[in-house]
Amino acid sequence: xxxxxxxxxxxxxxxxxxxxxxxxxxxxxxxxxxxxxxxxxxxxxxxxxxxxxxxxxxxxxxxxxxxxxxxxxxxxxxxxxxxxxxxxxxxxxxxxxxxxxxxxxxxxxxxxxxxxxxxxxxxxxxxxxxxxxxxxxxxxxxxxxxxxxxxxxxxxxxxxxxxxxxxxxxxxxxxxxxxxxxxxxxxxxxxxxxxxxxxxxxxxxxxxxxxxxxxxxxxxxxxxxxxxxxxxxxxxxxxxxxxxxxxxxxxxxxxxxxxxxxxxxxxxxxxxxxxxxxxxxxxxxxxxxx
Amino acid sequence: xxxxxxxxxxxxxxxxxxxxxxxxxxxxxxxxxxxxxxxxxxxxxxxxxxxxxxxxxxxxxxxxxxxxxxxxxxxxxxxxxxxxxxxxxxxxxxxxxxxxxxxxxxxxxxxxxxxxxxxxxxxxxxxxxxxxxxxxxxxxxxxxxxxxxxxxxxxxxxxxxxxxxxxxxxxxxxxxxxxxxxxxxxxxxxxxxxxxxxxxxxxxxxxxxxxxxxxxxxxxxxxxxxxxxxxxxxxxxxxxxxxxxxxxxxxxxxxxxxxxxxxxxxxxxxxxxxxxxxxxxxxxxxxxxxxxxxxxxxxxxxxxxxxxxxxxxxxxxxxxxxxxxxxxxxxxxxxxxxxxxxxxxxxxxxxxxxxxxxxxxxxxxxxxx
Numbered sequence: 089x090x091x092x093x094x095x096x097x098x099x100x101x102x103x104x105x106x107x108x109x110x111x112x113x114x115x116x117x118x119x120x121x122x123x124x125x126x127x128x129x130x131x132x133x134x135x136x137x138x139x140x141x142x143x144x145x146x147x148x149x150x151x152x153x154x155x156x157x158x159x160x161x162x163x164x165x166x167x168x169x170x171x172x173x174x175x176x177x178x179x180x181x182x183x184x185x186x187x188x189x190x191x192x193x194x195x196x197x198x199x200x201x202x203x204x205x206x207x208x209x210x211x212x213x214x215x216x217x218x219x220x221x222x223x224x225x226x227x228x229x230x231x232x233x234x235x236x237x238x239x240x241x242x243x244x245x246x247x248x249x250x251x252x253x254x255x256x257x258x259x260x261x262x263x264x265x266x267x268x269x270x271x272x273x274x275x276x277x278x279x280x281x282x283x284x285x286x287x288x289x290x291x292x293x294x295x296x297x298x299x300x301x302x303x304x305x306x307x308x309x310x311x312x313x314x315x316x317x318x319x320x321x322x323x324x325x326x327x328x329x330x331x332x333x334x335x336x337x338x339x340x341x342x343x344x345x346x347x348x349x350x351x352x353x354x355x356x357x358x359x360x361x362x363x364x365x366x367x368x369x370x371x372x373x374x375x376x377x378x
Numbered sequence: 379x380x381x382x383x384x385x386x387x388x389x390x391x392x393x394x395x396x397x398x399x400x401x402x403x404x405x406x407x408x409x410x411x412x413x414x415x416x417x418x419x420x421x422x423x424x425x426x427x428x429x430x431x432x433x434x435x436x437x438x439x440x441x442x443x444x445x446x447x448x449x450x451x452x453x454x455x456x457x458x459x460x461x462x463x464x465x466x467x468x469x470x471x472x473x474x475x476x477x478x479x480x481x482x483x484x485x486x487x488x489x490x491x492x493x494x495x496x497x498x499x500x501x502x503x504x505x506x507x508x509x510x511x512x513x514x515x516x517x518x519x520x521x522x523x524x525x526x527x528x529x530x531x532x533x534x535x536x537x538x539x540x541x542x543x544x545x546x547x548x549x550x551x552x553x554x555x556x557x558x559x560x561x562x563x564x565x566x567x568x569x570x571x572x573x574x575x576x577x578x579x580x581x582x583x584x585x586x587x588x589x590x591x592x593x594x595x596x597x598x599x600x601x602x603x604x605x606x607x608x609x610x611x612x613x614x615x616x617x618x619x620x621x622x623x624x625x626x627x628x629x630x631x632x633x634x635x636x637x638x639x640x641x642x643x644x645x646x647x648x649x650x651x652x653x654x655x656x657x658x659x660x661x662x663x664x665x666x667x668x669x670x671x672x673x674x675x676x677x678x679x680x681x682x683x684x685x686x687x688x689x690x691x692x693x694x695x696x697x698x699x700x701x702x703x704x705x706x707x708x709x710x711x712x713x714x715x716x717x718x719x720x721x722x723x724x725x726x727x728x729x730x731x732x733x734x735x736x737x738x739x740x741x742x743x744x745x746x747x
Contacts, residue, residue: 145427147423147427148427150427153429154429154430156433164426166426205596208516208518208519209519209520209521209594209595210516210519210521211511211514211516211519211521211522211524211525212507212510212511212513212514213513213514213516214510229507229510229513230503230504230507230510231502231503231504231505231507231508231510231511232502232503232504232507233501233502233503233511233521234435234436234437234501234503235519235520235521235591237433237435237436238432238433238434238435238595238596238597238600238714238718239594239595239596240432240433240596241432241596242431242432243430243431243432243433243596244433245433246433246436247436247503248503255503256502256503256504257503257504258503336424336425336426336721336725337425337426338426339425339426339429339431339721340431341431341432341724341725341728342725342728342729343728344728345596345728347594347595347596347601348518348594350593350594350601350604351518351520351590351594353604353605354520354589354590354593354594354604354605354607354608355590357586357589357590357604357605357606357607357608357609358583358586358587358589358590358608358612359583359586361582361586361589361608361609361612361613362456362579362582362583362585362586362612363582364612365453365456365582365585365586365612365615365616366456366459366460366578366579366582368460368616368636368639369456369457369459369460369461369578369616369632369636370459370460370463370464371460372460372632372633372635372636373460373461373463373464373465373476373632374464375632375635376630376631376632376635377464377465
């Protein structure tokens with residue numbers, strides 16, 4: 089694992105992934121995240137995402153809340169009563185011992201699913217797959233029907249409310265496809281000071297992530313693993329995350345499914361119901377003439 | 379100074395204050411009843427501070443109303459098709475109650491087909507771009523298939539209604555010579571029959587695809603019922619169409635029979651939703667405002683409509699069914715909103731499978747609390 093190689097890092101280097109059609113991804117590593125939110129700011133500034141009114145969540149240092157139409161990177165702040173390194177919450181218990189505690193940060197982002205619910209659901213063809221494998225919303229095509237919103241297993245995409253610019257359309261992370269087309273890395277990865285956000289070819293990132301998990305486990309962090317749901321119908325994501333412990337406290341679904349898996353059964357039910365209704369109408373008028 | 383008499387200062391009170399200062403300096407925090415320790419417990423709650431995992435639907439009042447209007451209009455065309463096929467001559471040329479009913483059903487279908495796109499366009503975030511809906515056809519998008527079904531239904535239902543009306547005017551006008559529009563009557567009848575067939579099939583799909591639309595989402599209360607929803611919505615549409623025609627004055631036995639069947643299915647759906655709970659996954663169907671709406675809807679369109687029909691109170695049964703069907707569509711949207719906001723519902727639908735599909739190579743005791 090190479091962290092913090094500064095301007096020598098692949099996170100800063102120019103590339104030709106779009107021209108070469110290389111499948112790229114993000115690898116986000118919370119164990120080196122310092123919760124600075126540079127990624128959130130970089131994302132908003134580069135993509136000119138409008139600001140929503142500030143709100144205090146009252147639960148943690150996280151006042152961004154969630155990913156949404158105007159939040160494409162979201163730094164989460166986790167507090168857990170579990171031991172990590174020398175972190176402590178002070179002596180809150182009666183026994184005078186240090187309570188186990190860990191404070192973790194992670195920068196959440198659109199997962200750019202292999203089988204993307206939003207892309208499948210979109211009735212206008214506004215949401216497309218790019219040559220680097222990411223999922224992209226063409227804002228000039230989107231008519232704001234809102235079906236992608238309920239088709240995303242990760243609650244990422246949303247319809248932007250009035251009175252923000254672009255209101256009515258569905259928005260989410262573009263993977264900085266415009267920057268990538270120019271050979272640049274996405275804004276969030278470029279701005280990340282600790283390379284908690286790594287950008288590169290997905291296959292390489294998966295190997296790098298596996299090595300990082302090994303390193304962490306060797307150092308005694310036994311519950312480190314990679315969140316990359318390849319076993320479900322989502323078929324893996326292009327934004328993978330290192331995770332400590334269960335996915336639920338990180339606000340991630342433990343077994344995300346693309347909603348199209350329900351289509352066959354639901355359409356069978358609909359077709360049979362429609363046929364039964366037509367048959368019933370026919371039978372009613374045949375049985376009771378007059 | 380007025381008010382409370384001053385408390386006498388003595389050695390004990392001052393020693394207590396000194397003790398507090400000493401404790402604060404030594405431990406960093408002092409607590410007593412009414413003044414809990416600074417800081418606080420680690421926030422608990424399901425998932426990430428109880429925040430939603432998926433996004434609730436953004437749809438507003440137009441969508442449930444469209445489900446109701448489109449369902450009733452679609453099934454009205456299906457009823458028109460059933461009545462026409464079983465006696466085409468009587469319907470297209472005769473002037474009996476069945477012919478009148480078919481004309482009314484087709485106009486109902488046409489009116490619903492005109493109102494439906496207006497409702498859908500009103501709900502769009504960018505209404506001016508509604509035609510983008512017909513830019514592509516996507517088999518795997520229920521919304522796309524629905525949009526195209528609505529177009530097919532609107533085109534066939536409106537022209538069918540118009541043609542049948544022309545035929546009716548021509549027949550009652552007693553024009554024995556050439557048919558209307560200068561075409562032979564038999565040709566127009568054949569054409570009308572084809573259009574009614576198209577509208578009936580498209581209409582039956584229009585009334586049921588909405589169940590697929592909600593079923594193929596990540597909203598737990600919806601997708602756990604992806605098989606039931608098309609049946610439920612289809613039965614509601616059929617019953618609503620029969621009820622509307624009855625309230626328009628066509629109290630025919632076949633409509634009563636269809637209304638009876640729809641109320642019977644709705645009773646079974648209501649009972650099924652009450653009895654077969656998916657626990658936290660679909661608790662939005664039983665709790666809060668959505669639970670209230672869905673229970674009210676189930677009782678109205680189910681047992682109450684059924685009993686009223688069985689005792690022969692047809693207009694009351696029809697009115698009650700229509701009210702139940704309309705309330706129910708709003709109930710399902712409200713349930714979708716509540717369920718989408720409920721992280722525990724999302725986790726509950728996935729917890730049963732996660733052990734099987736995820737081998738993370740670690741095990742750790744769950745955090746306390």
